Amino acid sequence: MTFQIILVVHVLLALGLVGLILIQHGKGADAGAAFGSGAAGSVFGARGAHSFLYKLTAILAIGFFVTSISLAYFASNERTASDSDQSIMSQSVVVDDASNEDTSEIPSN
Template sequence: MQTVVIVIHLMIVAVLIGSVLLQKSEGGGLGMGGGAGFMSSRGTANLLTRTTAVLAVGFFVTSLLLSWLASYDRKPSSILDSQPASQSQPAGGAAPITPPTSGGILDSLKKADEPQGQPAPSGPQAPRSQ
């Protein structure tokens, strides 16, 4: 049902765009004035205006119908009523990483990077030439 309404909606949109483009320009906002179009009689202008109005109503009706069809099967739900997902243990018997007891993660990384027996420099050092 929704696919049929979408196809009808797209056809209405294409014809609506065509009917708007065929209408005579009366604004002159871009300095392009009316000119002699291939449809320049007054009766044709009334027909195109009515056609545009009918297509606009059809566009709005199909838009509202598509909106209603999209929300038809939707049921309200709350995130508070759902059960939390259970956490599973990692496969392979890997030991969990324990957080450091003193300092932070940066201190433990600094200790892992420094070579054994040499203290870490206390601040930035200037490069030394050889």
């Protein structure tokens, strides 16, 4: 159950990261601000949007890494449990009773 919850959170974090990265401006976009593109009139101020988006991206990235590590941990534990079930040493030997029956007696009708 926890594996599925972490997987859903992981996918949501990945989608959030993609969206935030696409929203952000590249380093080359600062040249337009030098010619008066109105960056000071934005909602978050002159540098507020950049620092807010960068911090939010960093938080989502840390969450993405944590969920990645936890998913890898759960997957390795699940695999080792199934590997021990499939091990030759842990399998019990099943004796076939039909092969041990005495075939010298023939039932009469």
